[in-house]
Amino acid sequence: xxxxxxxxxxxxxxxxxxxxxxxxxxxxxxxxxxxxxxxxxxxxxxxxxxxxxxxxxxxxxxxxxxxxxxxxxxxxxxxxxxxxxxxxxxxxxxxxxxxxxxxxxxxxxxxxxxxxxxxxxxxxxxxxxxxxxxxxxxxxxxxxxxxxxxxxxxxxxxxxxxxxxxxxxxxxxxxxxxxxxxxxxxxxxxxxxxxxxxxxxxxxxxxxxxxxxxxxxxxxxxxxxxxxxxxxxxxxxxxxxxxxxxxxxxxxxxxxxxxxxxxxxxxx
Amino acid sequence: xxxxxxxxxxxxxxxxxxxxxxxxxxxxxxxxxxxxxxxxxxxxxxxxxxxxxxxxxxxxxxxxxxxxxxxxxxxxxxxxxxxxxxxxxxxxxxxxxxxxxxxxxxxxxxxxxxxxxxxxxxxxxxxxxxxxxxxxxxxxxxxxxxxxxxxxxxxxxxxxxxxxxxxxxxxxxxxxxxxxxxxxxxxxxxxxxxxxxxxxxxxxxxxxxxxxxxxxxxxxxxxxxxxxxxxxxxxxxxxxxxxxxxxxxxxxxxxxxxxxxxxxxxxxxxxxxxxxxxxxxxxxxxxxxxxxxxxxxxxxxxxxxxxxxxxxxxx
Amino acid sequence: xxxxxxxxxxxxxxxxxxxxxxxxxxxxxxxxxxxxxxxxxxxxxxxxxxxxxxxxxxxxxxxxxxxxxxxxxxxxxxxxxxxxxxxxxxxxxxxxxxxxxxxxxxxxxxxxxxxxxxxxxxxxxxxxxxxxxxxxxxxxxxxxxxxxxxxxxxxxxxxxxxxxxxxxxxxxxxxxxxxxxxxxxxxxxxxxxxxxxxxxxxxxxxxxxxxxxxxxxxxxxxxxxxxxxxxxxxxxxxxxxxxxxxx
Numbered sequence: 165x166x167x168x169x170x171x172x173x174x175x176x177x178x179x180x181x182x183x184x185x186x187x188x189x190x191x192x193x194x195x196x197x198x199x200x201x202x203x204x205x206x207x208x209x210x211x212x213x214x215x216x217x218x219x220x221x222x223x224x225x226x227x228x229x230x231x232x233x234x235x236x237x238x239x240x241x242x243x244x245x246x247x248x249x250x251x252x253x254x255x256x257x258x259x260x261x262x263x264x265x266x267x268x269x270x271x272x273x274x275x276x277x278x279x280x281x282x283x284x285x286x287x288x289x290x291x292x293x294x295x296x297x298x299x300x301x302x303x304x305x306x307x308x309x310x311x312x313x314x315x316x317x318x319x320x321x322x323x324x325x326x327x328x329x330x331x332x333x334x335x336x337x338x339x340x341x342x343x344x345x346x347x348x349x350x351x352x353x354x355x356x357x358x359x360x361x362x363x364x365x366x367x368x369x370x371x372x373x374x375x376x377x378x379x380x381x382x383x384x385x386x387x388x389x390x391x392x393x394x395x396x397x398x399x400x401x402x403x404x405x406x407x408x409x410x411x412x413x414x415x416x417x418x419x420x421x422x423x424x425x426x427x428x429x430x431x432x
Numbered sequence: 433x434x435x436x437x438x439x440x441x442x443x444x445x446x447x448x449x450x451x452x453x454x455x456x457x458x459x460x461x462x463x464x465x466x467x468x469x470x471x472x473x474x475x476x477x478x479x480x481x482x483x484x485x486x487x488x489x490x491x492x493x494x495x496x497x498x499x500x501x502x503x504x505x506x507x508x509x510x511x512x513x514x515x516x517x518x519x520x521x522x523x524x525x526x527x528x529x530x531x532x533x534x535x536x537x538x539x540x541x542x543x544x545x546x547x548x549x550x551x552x553x554x555x556x557x558x559x560x561x562x563x564x565x566x567x568x569x570x571x572x573x574x575x576x577x578x579x580x581x582x583x584x585x586x587x588x589x590x591x592x593x594x595x596x597x598x599x600x601x602x603x604x605x606x607x608x609x610x611x612x613x614x615x616x617x618x619x620x621x622x623x624x625x626x627x628x629x630x631x632x633x634x635x636x637x638x639x640x641x642x643x644x645x646x647x648x649x650x651x652x653x654x655x656x657x658x659x660x661x662x663x664x665x666x667x668x669x670x671x672x673x674x675x676x677x678x679x680x681x682x683x684x685x686x687x688x689x690x691x692x693x694x695x696x697x698x699x700x701x702x703x704x705x706x707x708x709x710x711x712x713x714x715x716x717x718x719x720x721x722x723x724x725x726x727x728x729x730x731x732x733x734x735x736x737x738x739x740x741x742x743x744x745x746x747x
Numbered sequence: 748x749x750x751x752x753x754x755x756x757x758x759x760x761x762x763x764x765x766x767x768x769x770x771x772x773x774x775x776x777x778x779x780x781x782x783x784x785x786x787x788x789x790x791x792x793x794x795x796x797x798x799x800x801x802x803x804x805x806x807x808x809x810x811x812x813x814x815x816x817x818x819x820x821x822x823x824x825x826x827x828x829x830x831x832x833x834x835x836x837x838x839x840x841x842x843x844x845x846x847x848x849x850x851x852x853x854x855x856x857x858x859x860x861x862x863x864x865x866x867x868x869x870x871x872x873x874x875x876x877x878x879x880x881x882x883x884x885x886x887x888x889x890x891x892x893x894x895x896x897x898x899x900x901x902x903x904x905x906x907x908x909x910x911x912x913x914x915x916x917x918x919x920x921x922x923x924x925x926x927x928x929x930x931x932x933x934x935x936x937x938x939x940x941x942x943x944x945x946x947x948x949x950x951x952x953x954x955x956x957x958x959x960x961x962x963x964x965x966x967x968x969x970x971x972x973x974x975x976x977x978x979x980x981x982x983x984x985x986x987x988x989x990x991x992x993x994x
Contacts, residue, residue, distance in 0.1 A: 184546070191540045195531040202910045212919050220928035224787040224796070225780045237780070270527035276493050277521040278544035278592075279513040358765060362772030368780055431493050432454065 184280050188288020189295055203296070210304040213245045214238070214311055230369055231399050242313045243322065243393040244366040246304045250297050250326035251333050251385050252357070257293035258337035259353050263344055266429070276430055286423040290334040297330040298323065308396065316398030325395055329388030332411040335418025336384075342425035360385045387411055442505060444469045444596055444627050445490060449499035452485045459485040461651035462499060469595075472628040474638045474645035476733060478741075482651040483631035484524060487600045490629065491521050503596070517545060520589030524600040526581045528573045534584060535560065535569040542591040552591065559587040563617060579610025586617065597621065599630040603637060615640055635733035647733075649741045659733055666739045667731040668693050670709035674702045674716065674723040684721060691715055696738055705735070763862040766804045770870065773927065774800045790929060794958065798872040802957035803926035805863050805881055806949035809889030810924075812859040814917050816852055817897035818909040825901065825991055832992065841989045845981060848897065849890070856889035867957070877956035884956065887973040888949025894980020901987035920946040948972045 196203055218238040225237040265271040272285050301323045308314050308322075337353075344350070364385035365373070373380050380386050387407040394404055445467040452460040460482040467473045475483040488494035489501060492512040501508055503515045529537050535556055542552035560566045563583035568576065576584065582602065589597060602618070603611040618641060622628055632638050638645050639659045647655040647662070655662055672692065676684045685697045692706035706712045709728030716723070778796035781787045791799045824830040834844050864882045867873040896912060903909075923930070923937060924946035930938055941947045948969040955961025 184544070187544050187546075190543055191529070191532075194536050194540050195529075197536075198531075198533070199907055202907055205911060205914050209914060209918065212922055216922035216927070219934065220922070220932050221777070223932045224784070224790060224928055225777065226784050226786075228780070269530050270525065271529055273493075273523060274527040274529070274541070274588075275544060277491055277516060277519075277523070278541070279517045279546070280544050281513065355764060359768055359772075362768055362776075367772065367777050372776065372779065431495065 184284045185288035185291055187280060188275070188285060189292045191288075192292040192295075203299075206300060207303045210245070210249060210300070210307045213249070214242055214307055214313065217241050217245065218311060218313075228369065231397065235397065238311075239313050239397070240369075240393075241367060242308055242311075243396040244364070244389045246301065246308065246322060246396075247326060247329055247385060247388040247392045248361050248364075248366060249304060250301055250330045251360070251388065253297045253300055254293050254330040254332075254334040255337045255353060255357055257296065258290060258334040259341045259344075260350060262289055262338055262341045263347075263350070266341065266426075272426065272430055282426040282430060283423045286338060286419065286426050290331065290338060290419065290422075293334040294327055294330050297334075298327055301326040314396045316396065318394075318398045318400075319396050321395040322392045325388065325391035328408065328411045328415070329384070329391070332384050332388075332414040332418065335415045335422060337418075339418045339421040339425060342422060342429060364389050384411060384414055443467055444471075445501075445503050445629070447499065447501045450486070450489065450496060450501055451498045452482070452489060452494065453497045459651055460489070463646075463648075463651075463653045465646055465653065465656070467627065467629060469627055470622075470625050472622050472630070472641050472643045474642035475629075475631040475648055476633070476635065476638050476645050476737070477631075477648035478633055481648040483648055484600055486648075487598055487629070487631055491519070491598055492516050517592065518595050520592065520594035520597045522582075522585050522589045522597070522599040522602055524604070526585050528581060528584060528588070530573050532573070533569070534565060534571050534573060534576070537573060537584065538588055538591055541588045545592040547592065555591055555593075556587075559590055562590075563587040564613070577610075579606050579613065582606060582610070582614060583617070586614070590621075594626065596627045596629065599628065601631055601633070603632075603634065611637075635737070638733055647737060647740055654740045655736065662733065662736045663731045665736075667735040668705040669707045669731060670705075671729055671731055671735055672704040672706060672709040672712050672716075673725075673727040673729065674704065675700065675725045676702070676723050684723075687719060687721060688716060694739075703735070703738075705731070763866065766808060766863045766866050769804055770797070770801060770866065790931070792960070795872060797870070798958060799954070800927065801867055801870055801873045802881060802954040803950045805860055805867070805885035805953040806888045806946060807921055807924070807926050808863050809856050809860050809885040809949065810892050810917065810920065810946050813852060813856050813889030813892035814896050814912065816855045817893040818900050818912060819906060821848075821897050821900035822903055822906055822909075831988070835992045841985055841992060844992075845984045845988055848984070849894065849981065852890060852893035852897070853886065856893065857886050860885045860889065873957050875957055875959065877959055881953040881956035884952035884970065884973070885949060887970070887977065888945055888952070891945040891949075891973050891976035891980060894977050894984055896980075898980055898983035898987050901984065901991050920944055925950045945973055945976045 221241065222236065222238045227234045227236055228240045230240055272282075275285055276282060304326075305319065305323055308319065340353075360383050363373075363380060364383045365380055366385075366389055370377050370380060370386075387410050391404065391407045391411075394400070443466040445465075447463060447465050449462045449464065450460060451458070451462050463482075463486070465473075475481075475486060477483050485494065489496055489508070490503065492503070492508040492515050495509065504518060506515050508515055529540065532540060538556035538559060539549070539552045542555060543549065547555070557566070557569075560569055563586060565580060565584060565587070568580065573581065573584070586599075586602070599618070603614055606614065615637070618628060622641075628641065630637075630641065642659060644656070644658050645662070646653045655666060657665065674684075674688070681697055681699070681702055685695070685702050688702065688704060689695055691712050692704040694705040696703040696705075704712055713726055713728060716726070774797040778800070781791075781796040787796075788794075825832070831844060834847075835841070839847075860882055863885075864878050867878055896916075899912070900909075923933060923941060924944055925941060926946070930941045930947065933941060952961070952966065952969045952973075955965065
C-alpha cells in the first residue's frame with residue numbers, strides 16, 4: 165500500500181471525494197464582494213456583547229471561582245460569547261442560507277451540471293461558513309485582547325477551537341436543512357439554538373447546574389465553550405481531548421449525512 | 433451521402449433500452465437512440481412524456497435505472513465529471529445565481545470547470561456579446577426579463593466551450609420576439625459545430641431547429657426521423673381545417689368522413705388529411721355544407737403527433 | 748387557517764418559550780450569582796435579579812416581534828407577494844393600507860406579549876395587577892419599532908439591509924437598553940443614547956408597573972415618547988409606502 169493511499173484512508177470518505185469544494189468557497193467570495201459592508205458590520209457584534217458583559221454584568225456579578233482560581237465575570241463569560249458567536253454564524257450559514265439556495269434559488273442544480281459533485285457542494289458550503297467564522301473569530305480575539313479580558317498566550321488557540329465548533333454546527337446544521345420542507349421548520353432551529361446558548365455553562369460554571377450537569381454536557385456548545393475558555397484562561401487538562409473528540413465526531417457524522425442527502429435531493 | 437457518413441462515425445450520445453423509474457412510476461420505458469456529432473437532435477412530446485427525465489440522465493445528474501447510456505463513449509455512472517466537463521446544460525427553469533451580477537454568473541460558473549480566472553473573464557465578455565447582454569454585465573440577475581435570463585443561461589452553458597449542448601424546453605414561456613432571438617443564436621451555435629440536444633413541445637421550434645427528432649409519448653419513442661420525413665410518413669401533404677357552429681362538429685363530420693385519406697374530430701374543428709386540400713374543400717361546398725371557416729394548410733409535426741398518439745401536443 | 752397555525756407556532760416560540768428560557772437561564776442562573784453579592788442588590792434597588800429582569804422581557808419581546816414583523820413581511824408585501832400592490836389596485840388609499848398594517852402589527856405584538864404576561868403571572872416575584880398596564884405599554888413599545896422599521900423596510904430593495912437593523916438597532920438595544928442591568932452602569936456618553944431609545948422607555952414602564960415603583964409623571968413622560976415614535980413611524984410609513992406604491 166502506497167504512502168498516499170494510507171494517508172487517504174484516515175481521511176473521512178466524504179473529504180476524499182471532494183476535490184473541488186474550494187470552488188464553492190470562491191463563489192461565496194464573489195457574492196460577498198457585493199455586500200462586504202454586511203460582513204464588516206458583523207465585526208461590531210462581539211464588541212457590543214463584550215462591552216455589555218464588562219460594564220453591565222461586570223458591575224452586578226463579582227469574581228467567580230473557576231478551575232481553582234478567581235476570575236472576573238467578564239473574563240469568565242467572554243470566551244463563552246466567542247464560542248456562541250461561532251455557533252450562531254455556522255448555524256445561520258448552513259441552515260437559512262443553504263435552504264434558500266437548495267429550495268428556492270435552485271443554485272445547486274446549476275452547480276451539479278458542471279464537474280462539481282454533491283460532496284463538493286456540501287464541503288464547500290461548510291467551508292465557506294468556516295472561512296467567514298474564522299474571520300469573525302479573529303476579530304473577536306482582537307476585541308478580547310483589546311479589552312484586557314485574557315492574560316495567557318494560549319488565547320490564540322481559541323480561534324482553532326471556534327473553527328472546530330463551527331465545523332460541528334455547520335455540518336449538523338446542513339444535514340438538518342436537507343430535511344426541512346418549509347421556512348416554518350426554521351422555528352425549530354431557533355428553539356434549539358437559544359437553550360444551547362443559555363445553558364451550555366455560558367453564563368455560570370457547570371457546577372451551578374448541580375444534578376443537571378450531565379444534560380449540559382450533551383450540548384456541543386458546552387464542549388466548544390469549555391475549549392475556548394481553556395484557551396483564554398490557559399488551562400490544560402485531559403478534558404480537552406474529550407471536547408475535541410466529541411466535536412470532531414459530530415462534524416464527520418453531520419458532513420456524511422449532508423452530502424448523502426444533497427445527493428438524494430438533487431440527483432434523482 | 434453525408435448523413436450516412438456521420439452516423440457511421442462514433443455517436444456522441446447513444447442509448448439502448450434506457451429506463452428511468454421513480455419509486456413505482458416508470459418515466460422512461462426503454463428507449464433507444466443515437467445522436468451524431470454536429471447534429472441538432474430533438475425530443476418532441478407533451479408534458480410528462482419523459483423528455484426531461486431523459487435529459488437529466490443525459491446530463492449525468494440522474495442515475496440510469498436500467499439499460500445503457502454512453503456519452504463521448506463514456507459511462508455516466510463512472511465518468512460523470514469527465515462527461516459534464518464537455519457538456520453545457522440549459523435547464524427547463526433558469527437557475528442563475530441570483531446573488532451574483534450577470535458577468536460574475538459566467539465567471540463563477542467557469543470556475544466550477546477549473547477554467548483559469550483570466551480565461552473565464554475573456555470568455556464571459558465574448559459570450560455576453562454573443563447573447564447581446566454586454567450592456568447588462570454589471571446588473572443583478574433579478575431585474576432581467578425572461579428572455580434575457582434565458583440568453584444568460586445559454587451563455588453560461590457555453591462557458592466551457594462544450595461539444596454538446598443540452599436545452600430543456602429552451603423557449604417555453606417566452607414571447608415570440610424573444611424566441612426568435614434565441615433560435616437565431618442556437619442556429620449560429622449549430623453552424624459552429626456544437627451538437628444540440630433539445631426537448632420541446634412546440635412543433636415550430638422542432639421544425640426550425642432540429643435535423644432529426646424523436647417523438648415521445650408515455651415514456652416511449654413512437655417515431656423517429658427528420659421533421660420532413662416524419663410528416664411524409666405519418667401525415668399527408670396538406671390539411672383542411674373545418675369549423676362548424678359549436679356543438680355540431682360530430683354530426684357534420686359524418687358527411688365528410690369519406691373525403692381525404694383520414695380525418696380527426698377535435699372539440700373545436702374537424703381536420704381532413706389530403707394531398708390536395710383545395711379539391712377536398714370544393715367537394716365540401718359541393719355537398720352543400722357551409723362551415724363557419726375553412727383553412728387549407730401544410731401538415732406540421734402537430735399532425736404527426738396527433739396521428740401517433742391521438743392527442744394534441746399542447747393541451 | 749394555515750396562517751393562524753403558522754402564527755401560533757412562531758408565537759409560541761417567540762412569546763412563550765423564549766421568555767421562559769431567558770427567565771431560567773438569566774433570571775435564575777445569573778440571578779443566583781448576582782444576588783449573592785450585597786453590592787449588586789443595592790444597585791438593583793434592593794430587589795432580586797429575577798424580579799428586575801422578568802418585567803423587562805415584556806418590552807424586549809415586543810421589540811423583537813415588532814421589529815421582525817416589519818422587515819421581511821413588509822418587503823415581501825411589496826416585492827415577492829405583491830400584497831400591497833394588489834391592495835393599492837383596489838380603492839384603498841395608502842393611509843388605509845398603513846392603518847391595516849398597524850392593526851396587524853398590533854395583533855402580532857399583542858399575541859407575543861400576552862404570552863410573556865402569562866409566564867410572568869406564574870412567577871411569584873412578578874405576579875401583580877401592574878401586569879395589565881405593563882402589557883399595554885409593551886405593545887406600544889413594540890409598535891414604535893414596527894412603524895419606524897416598517898417605514899425603513901418600504902425604502903429597501905434587498906433583504907440584506909435588515910442585517911443592519913438587527914446589528915445596529917435590535918442587538919445593541921437588547922444589550923444596552925436597560926433590560927439586563929440598570930443603565931446607570933453605562934458610561935456617560937451612552938446613557939443619553941439609551942434615554943432616547945424606545946426600548947428603554949418600554950422597559951422603564953413595564954418594570955415600573957409590575958414592581959409598582961413608577962410615579963404618575965414618569966408614566967406620562969415615557970408614554971409620550973412612545974407615542975411620539977409611533978406617530979413619527981406612521982407618518983414615515985404613509986410617505987414611503989406612497990412613494991413605493993405609486994412610483
